[in-house]
Amino acid sequence: MLSARRVLRGSHFDLHFGPSGEAGARLGLIVAKKLAVRAVQRNLLKRLAREAFRQMRSELSANDLVLRLARPPGLRMDTQARRLWRADIEQLLARTPR
16 A cells, blocks of 8 residues: 555655545555664654644645654654654655646
8 A cells, every 4th residue: 555655755754645535634554663663752752643644734735644654763852852753744745746
């Protein structure tokens, strides 16, 4: 399924997208244990992605989006790291075709 979709690449995430049969955009998340070993970090990345999607959903076209962690995020989970991850997610969502 992911191979048939188009991809946008960010510094930590890849955003796969394709047309949706639904009225609005939908989001799927893939955060592998192999890249983010600690459950706390995986959950944080998912929360950041869901919140960014929730805030930008009205601006997005009707696509199925799959956000996938592509590179290890590192062990830091401080405010600066959270801002970097959130900015990466928001940039990818903003670059999807309208």
